[in-house]
Amino acid sequence: MANIMNSLYNMRLLDDLARQETVIHKLHPLMKLLTTVSYLTVVVSFGRYEIGGLLPLLLYPVIVFTLAELPVKPILLRILLVSPFIIGIGILNPFFDHQVYLLGGREISRGWITFLSILLKSGLTVTAALLLIATTGMDRLAGALRMLKIPRIFVLQLLLTYRYISVLMEEVARTLRAYSLRAPRQKGVHRSAWGSLAGQLILRTFDRAQRIYEAMCLRGFTGEYHTGGFKEIRVWDLSYFIGWVFFFAVARMYNIPMLIGSLITGVIR
Amino acid sequence: MSHHKLEVKDLHYSYPDGHKAVKGMSFCIHHGESVGIIGANGAGKSTLLMLLMGVLFPDQGEVCVGDVHVTKKTLPMIRQSLGMVFQDPDDQLFMNTVYDDVAFGPRNYKLDEKEVEKRVFNALELVGILHLKDRAPFKLSGGEKRAAAIASVLSMQPDILIMDEPTAALDPKSRRKVMQLLTSFKHTKVITSHDLDMIFEMCDRTIVIKNGEIAADGVTSEILVNAELMDDCGLEIPLSLQNCPVCGTEKV
Ligand SMILES: Nc1ncnc2c1ncn2[C@@H]1O[C@H](COP(=O)(O)OP(=O)(O)OP(=O)(O)O)[C@@H](O)[C@H]1O
Ligand SMILES: [Mg+2]
Numbered sequence: 001m002a003n004i005m006n007s008l009y010n011m012r013l014l015d016d017l018a019r020q021e022t023v024i025h026k027l028h029p030l031m032k033l034l035t036t037v038s039y040l041t042v043v044v045s046f047g048r049y050e051i052g053g054l055l056p057l058l059l060y061p062v063i064v065f066t067l068a069e070l071p072v073k074p075i076l077l078r079i080l081l082v083s084p085f086i087i088g089i090g091i092l093n094p095f096f097d098h099q100v101y102l103l104g105g106r107e108i109s110r111g112w113i114t115f116l117s118i119l120l121k122s123g124l125t126v127t128a129a130l131l132l133i134a135t136t137g138m139d140r141l142a143g144a145l146r147m148l149k150i151p152r153i154f155v156l157q158l159l160l161t162y163r164y165i166s167v168l169m170e171e172v173a174r175t176l177r178a179y180s181l182r183a184p185r186q187k188g189v190h191r192s193a194w195g196s197l198a199g200q201l202i203l204r205t206f207d208r209a210q211r212i213y214e215a216m217c218l219r220g221f222t223g224e225y226h227t228g229g230f231k232e233i234r235v236w237d238l239s240y241f242i243g244w245v246f247f248f249a250v251a252r253m254y255n256i257p258m259l260i261g262s263l264i265t266g267v268i269r
Numbered sequence: 270m271s272h273h274k275l276e277v278k279d280l281h282y283s284y285p286d287g288h289k290a291v292k293g294m295s296f297c298i299h300h301g302e303s304v305g306i307i308g309a310n311g312a313g314k315s316t317l318l319m320l321l322m323g324v325l326f327p328d329q330g331e332v333c334v335g336d337v338h339v340t341k342k343t344l345p346m347i348r349q350s351l352g353m354v355f356q357d358p359d360d361q362l363f364m365n366t367v368y369d370d371v372a373f374g375p376r377n378y379k380l381d382e383k384e385v386e387k388r389v390f391n392a393l394e395l396v397g398i399l400h401l402k403d404r405a406p407f408k409l410s411g412g413e414k415r416a417a418a419i420a421s422v423l424s425m426q427p428d429i430l431i432m433d434e435p436t437a438a439l440d441p442k443s444r445r446k447v448m449q450l451l452t453s454f455k456h457t458k459v460i461t462s463h464d465l466d467m468i469f470e471m472c473d474r475t476i477v478i479k480n481g482e483i484a485a486d487g488v489t490s491e492i493l494v495n496a497e498l499m500d501d502c503g504l505e506i507p508l509s510l511q512n513c514p515v516c517g518t519e520k521v
C-alpha cells in the first residue's frame with residue numbers, strides 16, 4: 001500500500017514544485033502559457049521524417065529545467081507514464097512503412113524514422129506541458145486561461161477535473177488501505193471484492209466531490225475562480241516570451257544542426 | 270441584515286434513499302445567542318445544519334435568516350452572513366496551500382488582495398497556525414486541519430457561525446484555544462458537539478435532538494443536568510457535572 005500512498009503524494013508533487021520561487025516561477029503565467037503554446041505548435045509542425053530539425057528544440061526543456069531548479073527524475077517518470085500510449089500508437093509504423101532510408105551508409109526503414117520522430121515529438125510536448133504546470137501551478141494557469149478569454153466553463157472544467165483526480169486518488173488510497181488491513185495475507189485485491197470495491201469507490205468519490213463542491217459554494221463560489229491578483233506583465237516577462245518565440249521560429253525555418261555541421265566542415269576545408 | 274435571527278419552522282427532510290432524518294423541527298435563534306445542538310449519533314444534527322446553510326433544501330417547512338427565506342435565489346446573499354465548519358475538515362480544504370484555502374472565501378467576495386491578506390493572517394493568527402500557511406492542507410494532522418478549516422470560515426467574517434463538532438480530534442490545549450476563540454466571537458453561534466462539557470461552558474441554550482425531532486430546548490444548565498432526559502436521548506450528564514469519581518463528593 002505504501003506504493004499507492006507514495007503515488008498520491010507524487011500526484012501533488014507538481015503543485016508543490018509550482019510553489020517555488022525561481023526566475024521561471026516568477027514569470028507572468030500568461031507569458032509562460034503563450035511560450036508553451038508556441039513551443040507545442042512548432043514541435044508539432046515538423047514533418048514525419050525530420051528528426052535533426054527537432055533536436056535544437058530540446059534546448060527549451062533543458063533550460064527551463066535548470067532555471068526552475070526542478071528535479072529531473074520525478075518529471076521524467078511522469079513522461080514515462082504516458083510512453084506506453086505513445087509507443088502503442090507509433091509501433092506499427094516500422095511494419096507499414098518499408099521504404100529504405102540511407103543514414104551514414106546504413107539502411108534504415110523509414111518506419112523507424114517516423115517512430116522515432118513520434119516518440120521525440122510526444123516526449124517534447126508532454127515535457128513542455130508538465131514543465132508549465134510545475135512552474136506555474138494549475139490555479140494560476142487557470143487565471144492565465146481566463147485572461148485569454150477562454151470561456152469560464154471550460155476553465156472550470158479543467159480545474160475541477162484536476163482536483164477530482166486527487167480526490168479520486170485519495171479515496172483509492174483509503175479504500176485500499178482499509179481493505180489491506182483486513183486482508184493481511186493477500187497480495188492485491190481478491191477478484192471477488194473487485195466489484196463492490198470499484199462500486200464503493202465511484203460512489204464515495206462522487207459523494208466527496210459533491211461535498212467539496214458544496215464547501216466551495218458555501219464560501220461564495222459562483223463559478224469564477226479567483227486566485228489572487230495577477231502582477232502586471234513586465235518588460236522582462238514579455239522579452240522572455242519574445243526571445244523564445246524568436247528561437248523557435250529560427251529552429252523551425254533553418255535546420256540548425258545541419259547549419260552547424262556545414263559550418264564546421266566548411267571551416268575544416 | 271440588521272439583526273441576524275435564524276428561524277426554522279416545521280422542518281422536514283428525507284434523504285433521497287427515503288430515510289427521514291429531520292421530522293418537524295421548529296425553533297428560533299436570536300442575535301448573539303450561542304446555541305448547542307446535541308444528540309446521539311445519527312440523531313440528525315449534521316443534517317439540520319446542512320438545511321440551515323441551504324446545502325440541502327427541506328421537503329416541507331422553511332428556514333429564514335433575518336427576514337429572508339433560504340431558497341436557491343437568496344442563497345448567495347445568505348451565505349455571505351453564514352459561515353459553516355464541516356464535520357470532516359477534509360471536505361472543506363481543497364486548495365494547494367493553507368493560505369490559499371483561507372483566502373478562497375474573501376477572494377470570492379472580490380476584496381482587494383491587501384484586504385484578503387490581512388484577513389488571512391488575522392484568521393490564521395487567531396487559530397494559531399500562522400506557521401502552517403504555506404503547507405499543503407492534506408499533509409496536516411487531524412487537529413491542524415480542523416484549525417485550518419475554522420480559519421477558512423473566520424476569514425469570511427460571518428455574522429452567524431455554524432460549527433459541526435469543532436473540538437472533535439483536538440488535543441486539550443487546542444480544544445481550549447478553540448473554545449476561547451469561539452467565546453471571543455460575539456455574533457450568533459450554533460454548535461453541535463458530543464463534547465458536552467464544552468457545550469456547558471460555551472452555550473447558554475441547548476437543543477436536544479432525538480431521532481430527527483426536538484426532544485428539549487432550553488437553558489443549558491437545566492437541560493444538561495436532567496439525567497432522565499439525557500439518558501433517554503442517548504447522552505450523559507457532562508463529566509464536570511457528575512459526582513467526583515474519587516471521593517464521591519456530590520455536585521448536583
Ligand atoms: N447521504 C445520506 N443518505 C441517506 N441517509 C443519510 C445520509 N447522511 C445521513 N443519513 C442518515 O440521516 C441520519 C442523520 O444523520 P446525521 O449525519 O445528521 O447525524 P448526526 O446527528 O450528525 O450524527 P453524528 O453525531 O454521528 O455526526 C442518520 O440516521 C444517517 O444514517
Ligand atoms: Mg454529524
